[in-house]
Every structure is written in C-alpha cells, then in structure tokens.
Amino acid sequence: MEPVYSIRPALAIVISLTCAGLIGLTGKRHRNFREFWTLSAAVSKYIIVISMFPLVYHGGEYIFSTFEIIPGVGFDLRVDAFSMFFAFLSSFLWIVTSVYSIGYMRSLHEHSQTRYYFSFAVCIASTIGIAFADNLFTLFIFYEMLTIATYPLIIHEETPEAMAAGRKYLIYLLSASLFVLLGMVITYSLTGTLTFSNNGILAGHGTPEMLKTLFVLFIIGFGTKAAIMPLHGWLPSAMVAPTPVSALLHAVAVVKAGIFGLIRVIYFIYGTDLMRELGLGLPLAVAASITIIVASLFALAQDSLKLRLAYSTVSQLSYIVLGVALLTTSAATGGIIHIANQAFMKITLFFCAGAIFIQTGKKNISEMHGIGKTMPLTMICFAICAMGMAGVPPMAGFITKWYLCLGALEAGQPIFVAVLLTSALLNIAYFFPLIYNAFFMEPEKGAKKDNDPTWWLLLPIVICALASIFLGLIPRAPFTPLRLASVVVEQIMGGLL
Amino acid sequence: MSDISHEVAHGMVEAAHLHISAVPVWAIAVPLIGAILAYVIGRRSERARDVLAVAITILTFGLVASMCPVMLSGDKIAYTLHSPFTLYEPTFVVDPFAFLIALVTSFVWMLATIYALSYMTHEHARNRFYLFSLLSLAVDLGVLLAGDLFTMYIFFELLAIFSYVLVIHVETPEAMAAGRKYLFIGITGGLCLLAAIFLLYHYSGTLEITSLAQALEGIGYLRYLICALMLIGFGAKAGMFPVHVWLPDAHPVAPTPASALLSGVMIKAGAYGIFRTVNMIFTPPAEVAEYGATVIEHAATWATATNIGYVVIWIGIITMFMGVILALMQENSKRMLAYHSISQMGYIILGAGCAAYLGVEGVLGFAGGLSHIINHALFKSCLFLTVGAVYYRTSELNMYKLGGLWREMPFTALAMFVAVMGISGVPGFNGFVSKSLLHHAIVESYHHHGDPLLGFAEIIFVVTAGGTFASNIKMFIFTFLGKKPDNIKKLGKVKPAPLPMKIAMGALVASIILIGIMPNLLLSIVVPAAGLHAFSLHGIEHLAEYLTHPLHFFTVEGVLVASTELMIGGIIFVTGIRFGWFHWEHKIPRWFGVNYWYGKIANAFIWLCQKPITIFDRVVNAVYMVSAEKFLWFCKYPSTRLDEGIDQGYLRVANGFLGVVGPSTKLDEDINKAYVKGAKGFLRLAGPATKFDKDVDRAYIKGAKGFVDFAKGPATRFDKRVDKGYVKGTEGAVALARSPVARGRRVRFTGTYDKLTTFGADPIPTIVVLVSNWFIQINMALVGVVAYPYAFVNYILDLISKKPGEPITSIGEKTHQFRETYKPTMPHVESIGFALFIVAVMLTIYIIYIALEYLLHF
Numbered sequence A: 001m002e003p004v005y006s007i008r009p010a011l012a013i014v015i016s017l018t019c020a021g022l023i024g025l026t027g028k029r030h031r032n033f034r035e036f037w038t039l040s041a042a043v044s045k046y047i048i049v050i051s052m053f054p055l056v057y058h059g060g061e062y063i064f065s066t067f068e069i070i071p072g073v074g075f076d077l078r079v080d081a082f083s084m085f086f087a088f089l090s091s092f093l094w095i096v097t098s099v100y101s102i103g104y105m106r107s108l109h110e111h112s113q114t115r116y117y118f119s120f121a122v123c124i125a126s127t128i129g130i131a132f133a134d135n136l137f138t139l140f141i142f143y144e145m146l147t148i149a150t151y152p153l154i155i156h157e158e159t160p161e162a163m164a165a166g167r168k169y170l171i172y173l174l175s176a177s178l179f180v181l182l183g184m185v186i187t188y189s190l191t192g193t194l195t196f197s198n199n200g201i202l203a204g205h206g207t208p209e210m211l212k213t214l215f216v217l218f219i220i221g222f223g224t225k226a227a228i229m230p231l232h233g234w235l236p237s238a239m240v241a242p243t244p245v246s247a248l249l250h251a252v253a254v255v256k257a258g259i260f261g262l263i264r265v266i267y268f269i270y271g272t273d274l275m276r277e278l279g280l281g282l283p284l285a286v287a288a289s290i291t292i293i294v295a296s297l298f299a300l301a302q303d304s305l306k307l308r309l310a311y312s313t314v315s316q317l318s319y320i321v322l323g324v325a326l327l328t329t330s331a332a333t334g335g336i337i338h339i340a341n342q343a344f345m346k347i348t349l350f351f352c353a354g355a356i357f358i359q360t361g362k363k364n365i366s367e368m369h370g371i372g373k374t375m376p377l378t379m380i381c382f383a384i385c386a387m388g389m390a391g392v393p394p395m396a397g398f399i400t401k402w403y404l405c406l407g408a409l410e411a412g413q414p415i416f417v418a419v420l421l422t423s424a425l426l427n428i429a430y431f432f433p434l435i436y437n438a439f440f441m442e443p444e445k446g447a448k449k450d451n452d453p454t455w456w457l458l459l460p461i462v463i464c465a466l467a468s469i470f471l472g473l474i475p476r477a478p479f480t481p482l483r484l485a486s487v488v489v490e491q492i493m494g495g496l497l
Numbered sequence B: 001m002s003d004i005s006h007e008v009a010h011g012m013v014e015a016a017h018l019h020i021s022a023v024p025v026w027a028i029a030v031p032l033i034g035a036i037l038a039y040v041i042g043r044r045s046e047r048a049r050d051v052l053a054v055a056i057t058i059l060t061f062g063l064v065a066s067m068c069p070v071m072l073s074g075d076k077i078a079y080t081l082h083s084p085f086t087l088y089e090p091t092f093v094v095d096p097f098a099f100l101i102a103l104v105t106s107f108v109w110m111l112a113t114i115y116a117l118s119y120m121t122h123e124h125a126r127n128r129f130y131l132f133s134l135l136s137l138a139v140d141l142g143v144l145l146a147g148d149l150f151t152m153y154i155f156f157e158l159l160a161i162f163s164y165v166l167v168i169h170v171e172t173p174e175a176m177a178a179g180r181k182y183l184f185i186g187i188t189g190g191l192c193l194l195a196a197i198f199l200l201y202h203y204s205g206t207l208e209i210t211s212l213a214q215a216l217e218g219i220g221y222l223r224y225l226i227c228a229l230m231l232i233g234f235g236a237k238a239g240m241f242p243v244h245v246w247l248p249d250a251h252p253v254a255p256t257p258a259s260a261l262l263s264g265v266m267i268k269a270g271a272y273g274i275f276r277t278v279n280m281i282f283t284p285p286a287e288v289a290e291y292g293a294t295v296i297e298h299a300a301t302w303a304t305a306t307n308i309g310y311v312v313i314w315i316g317i318i319t320m321f322m323g324v325i326l327a328l329m330q331e332n333s334k335r336m337l338a339y340h341s342i343s344q345m346g347y348i349i350l351g352a353g354c355a356a357y358l359g360v361e362g363v364l365g366f367a368g369g370l371s372h373i374i375n376h377a378l379f380k381s382c383l384f385l386t387v388g389a390v391y392y393r394t395s396e397l398n399m400y401k402l403g404g405l406w407r408e409m410p411f412t413a414l415a416m417f418v419a420v421m422g423i424s425g426v427p428g429f430n431g432f433v434s435k436s437l438l439h440h441a442i443v444e445s446y447h448h449h450g451d452p453l454l455g456f457a458e459i460i461f462v463v464t465a466g467g468t469f470a471s472n473i474k475m476f477i478f479t480f481l482g483k484k485p486d487n488i489k490k491l492g493k494v495k496p497a498p499l500p501m502k503i504a505m506g507a508l509v510a511s512i513i514l515i516g517i518m519p520n521l522l523l524s525i526v527v528p529a530a531g532l533h534a535f536s537l538h539g540i541e542h543l544a545e546y547l548t549h550p551l552h553f554f555t556v557e558g559v560l561v562a563s564t565e566l567m568i569g570g571i572i573f574v575t576g577i578r579f580g581w582f583h584w585e586h587k588i589p590r591w592f593g594v595n596y597w598y599g600k601i602a603n604a605f606i607w608l609c610q611k612p613i614t615i616f617d618r619v620v621n622a623v624y625m626v627s628a629e630k631f632l633w634f635c636k637y638p639s640t641r642l643d644e645g646i647d648q649g650y651l652r653v654a655n656g657f658l659g660v661v662g663p664s665t666k667l668d669e670d671i672n673k674a675y676v677k678g679a680k681g682f683l684r685l686a687g688p689a690t691k692f693d694k695d696v697d698r699a700y701i702k703g704a705k706g707f708v709d710f711a712k713g714p715a716t717r718f719d720k721r722v723d724k725g726y727v728k729g730t731e732g733a734v735a736l737a738r739s740p741v742a743r744g745r746r747v748r749f750t751g752t753y754d755k756l757t758t759f760g761a762d763p764i765p766t767i768v769v770l771v772s773n774w775f776i777q778i779n780m781a782l783v784g785v786v787a788y789p790y791a792f793v794n795y796i797l798d799l800i801s802k803k804p805g806e807p808i809t810s811i812g813e814k815t816h817q818f819r820e821t822y823k824p825t826m827p828h829v830e831s832i833g834f835a836l837f838i839v840a841v842m843l844t845i846y847i848i849y850i851a852l853e854y855l856l857h858f
Helices: A009-025 A031-051 A053-057 A080-105 A113-132 A134-154 A162-192 A207-223 A236-239 A243-270 A272-278 A281-300 A303-324 A329-360 A375-387 A396-410 A415-440 A455-473 A481-493 B003-013 B023-042 B048-067 B069-074 B096-122 B126-145 B149-167 B173-204 B222-238 B247-253 B258-282 B286-291 B296-328 B332-361 B363-392 B410-422 B428-448 B450-482 B498-515 B519-531 B539-549 B556-579 B594-712 B713-761 B763-801 B811-821 B829-857
Strands: A062-064 A068-070 A077-079 B018-020 B076-081 B091-094
Touching: A009 A031, A009 A062, A009 A113, A031 A053, A031 A080, A031 A113, A053 A080, A062 A080, A077 A080, A077 A113, A080 A113, A080 A243, A080 A329, A080 A455, A080 A481, A113 A243, A134 A243, A162 A236, A162 B829, A207 A243, A207 A272, A236 A243, A236 A303, A243 A272, A243 A303, A243 A329, A281 A303, A281 A415, A303 A329, A303 A396, A303 A415, A329 A375, A329 A396, A329 A455, A329 A481, A375 A396, A375 A415, A375 A455, A375 B594, A396 A415, A396 B173, A415 B173, B023 B048, B023 B076, B023 B091, B023 B126, B023 B222, B048 B096, B048 B126, B069 B096, B069 B519, B091 B096, B091 B126, B096 B126, B096 B247, B096 B258, B096 B363, B096 B498, B096 B519, B126 B149, B126 B258, B149 B173, B149 B222, B149 B247, B149 B258, B149 B363, B149 B450, B173 B222, B173 B247, B173 B498, B222 B258, B222 B296, B222 B332, B247 B258, B247 B332, B247 B450, B258 B296, B258 B332, B258 B363, B296 B332, B296 B450, B332 B363, B332 B428, B332 B811, B363 B410, B363 B428, B363 B450, B363 B519, B363 B539, B410 B428, B410 B450, B410 B498, B410 B556, B428 B450, B428 B498, B428 B556, B450 B556, B498 B519, B519 B539, B763 B811
Parallel strands: B018 B076
Antiparallel strands: A062 A077, B076 B091
16 A cells, blocks of 8 residues: 655644643643643544544555655654554543543642643653654654653652652663664664664674674663563652653553564564574563563562552563564564553553542552442452453453463463463462452541542543453454554564454 | 163264254343342342342243253254454353253352342342352353353353452451452462463364364373363362362351352352363263274373373362361361362262273263262252351351250251251262262272272272261251250240241252152253263163163162261261360361461462562662662763873873973072062162152142142242252252162173073973963953953943942953952863763774674675
C-alpha cells in the first residue's frame, strides 16, 4: 500500500507542545482554563491519532518528512502499525490520566501544578514523537526530550528524597542514552542509514562480533528505560513522584518508550532473521527471565504499595522483552500485546494506590486491612487488575500468558513456560494478600464508610479496569490491540496469524 | 451371561452419537447469571434472594438432569460457543462420565442451598455467600462439562478463586490462614495444570479431551512429566497425597453448607480430572480396546498407561490410609470428616489407578471409582449436614463434648446413622456398591501380574475401610448416644433441626439407601460411561449384568469382605477407646506430616525473600549507586587530578620562573633602588621647588592678605612686603638653579648602568615579567571595558532611584571602585580540566572506533 504523505503525525506532536505553551501562559490564576487546555489537547490528539487508525490497521502508512540532518537521515515521522499501537495506547491513556490528575492534584492541593501539567504535556509530545519516529535519530531526539521532561515530574515534591531520586533518574537515563548515541553512530557508519525497516537494516553489514557488541550497546541504552535488571534501580526510587505520574510515566510512557526502542532495534534495525542468525534472542530472553523472577521476589518483600507495584512493573516489562526476544510469531504477539495489557492493568493499580492514599493517607500494605469494605468500587477494580496481572483467565493478562507460553514452546524453550508460570504464582503471592486483607479483614475502628473517591478519580479507574476485562474477554474483536499486534507481527515476521 | 446385558454392552461400545445441544451451556449460564441476580436482589430483600437462589439451583439440576435420556443411550452432547472475538472458542462436551458427576454435583448443590436457608441465618455476609456459592456451582459444572482442556482450565482456576471466598467466610484468623493455604495450593496446582496443557497442546496439536496417548508416544519421558503435572494440578483440588494439606484446614472452617459442597462435590472436580488424565488422555482410544493389549503397535502405549496406573494405585493407597489414620485422632467432627474426604478420595484415585493398570480389563476399577465419586458425594455431604445441624442447635463441634442428643434430634441422628453406614460400606447402603467394585479391582490387580506389593495394598484397603467404620461410628456414638455432658445440659431442651435442613438431609438419606438397594440405578449410567473408554467388551458385559440382576452384587464374598471390614472397625473402635489411641495426634512428631515440610519450605521461601533477596536487592542497588558514584568520581577525580596537575604545573612554571627570575629580583631591587634614588633626587630637586611653591603659595596668600590689607591698610606697609617678597623669590630661584647641576647627573648614570648589566645577563625573565605585566595591563584594560558600562548603569539607576539631595557617586568614581574591588582571575581551572578530559575521552573513543573499523576492514 502506498504511504500517504500527511501532516497529521506532526500535528499529533505539535498539539501537545502547543498545549504545554498554553498551559504555561495560562498559569495558576485560571486553573480551570489551564485544565481545559490539558483535556482538550488530550482529546484532540486522540482524535488525530485515531483518524490515522483505519489506514494503518489495513497495512498503510503515513509519512511526514522535513529536512535532512545528515545525508540519509532526516527529521522524519512515519506512522506504521507498531507506531500506531503505541501512540493509540498512550494518547488514550493520556485522556484518562488527565482526568485523574485533575482529581488527584486538586484533592491534595499540590503546589506547582502549572509546572506539572506543562511537563506532562511535553512528556506526551515526546512519547508520541518516539512512536512516530521514522528513524533512530528522530527517536533518539524525542527519547532525550522525554528523559528531561520527566525530571520535573519526578522531583515534583522537592523533598530531599525526591531530589535524590531525580538525580538517580538522570544518572541512569542520561548515561544510558550515551550508549544509544554510540550505537546509533556505529549503525550509521555501517549502513549509511538509520531508517527503520521491516526487515532490519543491519543484515549484511559488519562482522558478527561487531553486531553483537552493537546489540549490547543498544540493550544497555534502551534497556535502562525498560528497567531490565540490573538497570532497573531508578524505577522504584522514582516512585516518590505523584501517583498519576507514576501511573502514566512509569507504567506506560517512559518505560514503554524504552521497550518501544528495544523492539524497534530488534525487529526494525536488526530484523528477525539477523537476530536468529546471530543468536541474540536467547541471552536477552534469559536476562528477561531473571528480571521477571527476581523482580517478583523483590516485590514480595515490599510493604509500600507503590514500591510493590514498581517492582511488579519491572517484572512485567520483562514479559514484553521475553516475548520479543523469543523471536517467534506467538511470542512476539504476546510481547507486543502485553504493552497494552500491562498498561491498562498497571495504570488501574496505580490509580487505585493513589485513590487509597488520597482517601485514607495510607501508603503501606500492612495498614490496608478491610479497605475493600470501605472503598468497594476502587478495590474491586484493583482486585480485577491484580488478578489480571497474575494471568487469571478472563482478564487481559491471561491473553499475554497464553501467547507467551505458546511462543516459548514454538521456540523450543519450554523452560520459559516454567518461568512464566512461576512468575504468575509469585504475582498471586504478592497481590493476593492485599486483596484478601482488603476484603475479608475488619477495617480499623473509625474508618469512614463508603469512602470511594470522587468521580474524577473513580472514573479513570473504572474505565481502565473495564478495558482490561474486555481485552481479556473479547481480545479478537476488531480494532483491539491484539488485532493491531497481529498486523505488526505480520509485518515484521512476514507470517500470517 | 444374559443376552440382554450382552446387547446393552455391545450398544455401549459402538461409536457414540453426537447430539448438538446448548443445554450444557445453559446449565453453566443459569447459575452464573443467577448469582449476580441474586446478589443484586439480595441487597433489597433477603427473602426474595433465598427463594431465587433455591430456584436457580433447582433449575440447574433440572437442566443437567434433562440430559439423562441421551446419556442412558451412551451418546454424547456437544456444543461450541462460536464467537469471532474471543481468543478461543469454548467447547462443551458431555459424556455419561461427566454427566453423572455433574448430576450429583447439581443435586447436592441444590440440597445444600436449601439447607443453607436456615443455617445461614446464623452467619454474616449472607449475600456474599450466595453470590459465590452460585458462581462456584457454575464454574464447577464448567469444569465437568467443558469439552476441551483450555475451557476446563479456565473453569478450574475460577473454581479455586470463587470457592476461596466460601472457605474464609467466617473471616477468623484461622479461616484466613486456611484460606491462604487453600488458595496457594489451588493456584499452584492450576499453574501446573496449565503447564501440562501447554505441553500437551504443543506436542499433540489439540486441546480436545480425548486419547492423546498415541500422539504423545514419541516424546519420551516428557509424557510422564506431563502426566505428573496434570496429576498434581487435579490432585491439589482432589486432596491427593501429598498435596492434600490444605483440605483438613479449609473444609472445616467453612460454614457447613459450604463444607458439604467442598468436601462432597468440589473435590470431585479434581477426581474428574484425574480420571480424565489417567483413563482417557494417557490410555489408548476406545476403538483399540477390542483388539486388547496384545496388539503390538499399542503395546508401548499400554505400557505407559500401566506404569502410570501403578503409581496412581499407590498414591491412592497412601492417601486413603493416611487420611483414615489422621481421621481417627480428631475431636472436631468436621475436621474428622475432612480427613475422611482425603481417605475416600484415596479410594477413588485407587479406582483410577487400577483401571489404568489393568488396561482393557480395568473396567471394575473405573466403575468402582466413578460410583464412589457419586456415593461419596452423597454420604459425605449428608454427614457434614448432620454435623452442621447439631452445631446449629448446640454450637459445639467437639464430639467429646456432645452426647445423648438422639431423643431431641431423632431425624438428624437417623440421617447420620444412614450416612455412617454408607461410608462404612455396609451392605444395603450405597458405599457397599462402590467399595466392593473397588475391592474387586484391587484384587484383580494383584492377580494380574502377581505383584505381592499389591497384595499388601489389598490388606491396607480392608484395614482402611475398618478404620473408616471405627471413626464414623465413634462420631455417631459420641454425638447422639450416651449421656449428655454438662455443657449440653446447660442449653436445656435442644430443638430438632429446622425443616429445610430436614429436607436436605432426607433427600440424601433416601438416595443413599436407594442406591444401596438398587445399584442398577447408578450403574445404568456407569456402564455407558465405561463403554466410551478403552475397556474390553466382556468386562463391560460383566458389569452390564448387574443392570438386570442387581442382586448379584450381594454375593457371599462381597458381604464377607464387608463384614471383615466392619469387624476390624469394631476392634479398632473398642481397643482405641480402651487405650486412648484416639488422642495421639499431638504425640506424633510434627515433622512426620507433609504439612510441616510445606510450612518449612514456605517459611524458608519467605525468609529467602525477606533476608537474602532483600539484601541482594540492596546490594544490587548499592553496587549501582556506588558504581555510578565511582563513575562520577571517575569523571571528577581524574579531572581534579588534572586540575591539580594544571594548577601545580602553573605553580611550578611560576616557581621555575621565580627561580629563573632570582637574578631579576636584583634587577628589580636595583630598579627600585634606582627609582627610589631617582625619586630622592627628584625630591631633592623638588625640595627647593617646593619651598618655592610654598613660598609662591604663601606669597599669594599673603598677597591676597596684603591686598586686603592694602585695601584696608596704609600704603607704607605695602612697600615693605613687596620688598620682602622679592628678596625671598630671588633666594628660591638661586636654590632651584643650583641643585640639578649638583646631583642629577650622577643618579642618571648609575641607573642606566645597572639596567644594562642585568639585561645582558638574563633577557628571558625580563621578557616574562614584561609579558605578565602586559597581561595584567590588558586584563585591567578589559576590566575597564566592563567596568564602565556597569558604572554607567549604576549611575543611571542612582539618578532614578535616589531622592534629590542624596549624594550620587559619579561614573568615574564608580569605575574606580569597580577596578579596586576587581581581582583579575583566570577562567575556572576545574572546568578547563573537565573539558579537556571530555575531549580526551571523545578522542579515545574515536581512536578506538577508528581502530575497530580499521581492524574490521582487514
């Protein structure tokens, strides 16, 4: 299908940046107006993204090209199926998170809200930029932009702890991006191009040793954002950020940007065949498996709810890496679909953690006895998504587990089935105590009844929880992430599902 | 052998017809939708909800029972839910085997729900109970009616989660602990099952529940792993040794109707799975049964089944024996019944094992196991319900604190008596039917290969049956006979059980006796079920004989075995009471139980998570932070060193200069001296001039004065003063003219000489000094460039801000002040160092890269 030249990809990015400017101009005095900008930009961005959906869904592409920076590499945007997958997800969740943010920030009377919304808008612009990048260079620029724009959000509280976390964040991520840069330069010098291609661009260039070294550079570079162990240290400490930030950025945008970059490198720079030829999948899969298990064990040891969720994120992100690294059709589908599944489930869990904090001021799991009786709706959504995380059947997580296990067997590596199922068990082990203590223990005396939060907070929770049920119940309905993931896999693997 | 039975059996073995019908789906959907409906209505009216819940269970039972005609003819019902949007299209297949278990499940569920009407009035959170009870019914039927492993797994996993809520209903700490154990073992089992399903699917390419033995033959020992995983998965639900540990904790803590369901019905979902695994998936298909085990191409497949069967027989034996030993030592009636559930599950597992071990001849094991699933469901739930009825009226579960209740609760006493007879296998009650079939099976297994160990197993079988009788009759005697203890007397007159309870118990009692007298009722479905499995025709014919001649069951041999069992039971009971064997539970060392080791492992795991893993986490983090810091240090330190180096270099160079400059110091001094001298000379020169100046000054002043005076004073004084002034002026002029000539020449000569000599000796230092002077000059000049605009802006600001009258510093003065305070500095040395370092790193990387590229080219 002929690619369509259109300004829409650029528009989707620019609208957030414009929104950021408007937020800055409007400022604190007209806070309703400022929130209006956020919401309207979120909605209009979603509309722009969705307007490109049908064509991309049927295998088409949108291209927006500007000037050339170095020969063969331009500041170009392109929307293919995988871009759409990521952009669709993050632009939808931006709307939800914006609603939640308004409720959250106002309930807590947070300071510097203008800075918060400003940075948020820039972050989303960068995320969409990453999604739509046509080549590694463009991706890198937005990638760096995202790192920097996230910093003010992490240090939002401005406590010494937050500042330390922010510093840690910068240390980890900026040093990682040096590796990306180096890898990019080497790639360019080998091939003379950086544009993503469905079959990879590196095949036939350089020696195997060179390519393996290059791969390690890329893994360190993108793997830090994707929190592959032992590069994960920044993620748990970044949990000092306000909850909506943790939710969107650390369950969706930032970490998934790393994953996205990783997948771009694996399938669009290296290509499936070259990866198989070089045997790079297995070591990555092993690293991912170790991350899955060890991070789950860490999660078990946490008492702070957000920290437990953070380690769970670390573990779940490696599901995606594992799926991608196994290099089979089912596994890749499982990995890519988990980007969406994990996003919906994890964002709900974070939202619930924030709602609990607002309504009761509790952060630690050991204090949350009987909370399901006072906040029933919130905790039901929490329970649904926690079970989904563990891969209990009708929830979205099961779809992932199913595809990943099949993929592991397809790859002839049944050991990864054991890894996934052990991880499912560990998920149960760290989520279920919370659930049954919440529902089947008596709340402490003096706890308010019917303590569900305002609809600003509750609506996003309910929407995301419902989404994660529907994604598990009817995953193959048209226009769902699974269908789109199949299109992506079809493009990169060349096989039909 | 009659012709009729031959005909019937033959009809069974023929390929079954497939009926397409949505009844199985409705049987699952009705309680599923009904559960939610009941919950919603229950928030308004408890009465309406109770009625609705019972109606739903009756409707469900009716739906399941409506499949009976098809089943009696040995056919199957199948249905596939077509939906393009789901991951998988769930299928439902009902054969007589699944149907029979589903029938008893929905039957007992119906009775338990009726029973709950009155029982639950004592409990809290009734709405939740009915919601999850009905949900569990739906998913339990789902497990039984599912047509493929995937659908079955989903329902199996959900059953663990929904029934969990029933287990922890009372929310006491011990209930929570039991529930936790139940949930984790259930989920672990579910995951084992899932792993097995994945492997099966991968190697056989299908998820149908059918014989996959031939497809799995080529994968070697992996098939035993798959089988083990499935056995663990289903066995965890069935209370199979060694994954039974949750059962004695979880079943008693639930409210009685739920206990009855858990113990009577839900564990049968596990037993069902074990049968499916052992007798269907891992045995050859029914079509080959006619040729028997002798056919060469199936020999290997049969061997697999035999091996699995042998292991399963022993698992069954261990499970039944261990269960009964522990049951004998219980005080709490419900806990005792829970241990009996384990023990009776041992019988069922034994049946499955014998069926697989005997291959085509294993029909008795199969029939015995299946009948025992049904019979156990009936008498065990009846026992739980009677114990619950007593508890409902007396709030006492400890059998040693009960007694003499038969007068006040005669109906309950009768019901318990019948159930005890059933579980003990007394002829005329249902347990006799299945136990004698199972006994036949184990005896046949012994004779099959003459394995002496299996002969021993038969002895255990009989002893276990005796123990079952002993402990159950003990419960009956202690509860209903004898004298009332004090705590019961205190209650006054105990009321009989309420009507709904009586209905439930009565229905169960009726069915226990009915099956006991007319085993053909049960066998009429057992035979078609066996017909769909790989059993030989004459075996099925033998079984079908009972259909027409039910009295053949009560053979002398069978009754003899039963009475042996009862006798052993009586001996155990009497001696046990006499010697206090029934209180030995606490004397057994804890490490003897499996539970202890599970606890150890769990604790070790938790410890592992908390201690080393956390420490490890900290270490990882620390390593990272330390390495980050090291990296920073690496960035900083060498550059600091470089800084210091540069600094020191500067210093050294400066020192070197100083060293070289040493002589020039002299020059300096000389110059200085010369200047001083010159100055002195000038002073000297100026001395008189000063004087002259002063004089002039004074003259002026005086002149002025004089002028004033003149203006004032007389003219005579004017003359004198003019005169004096002239004289003094002349003197000054003379002095001025004299001094340069006298001193000046000598001074100039010495200075030039000194300068010339030093310059000739050390030209470089001189240049350096000059250059550095220039540097400072330039610097100061640049400062001026900066200082002036600064001063100007300041001045303007002053002009604007200061009130009229306040002093304003002029631009010149400000510039001056700025110059004074300004200290000429070099650019920050550290940053130069860092920049140099970065450049160096970049260069290094670049050089490495070039080198690499170079290497790669060659």
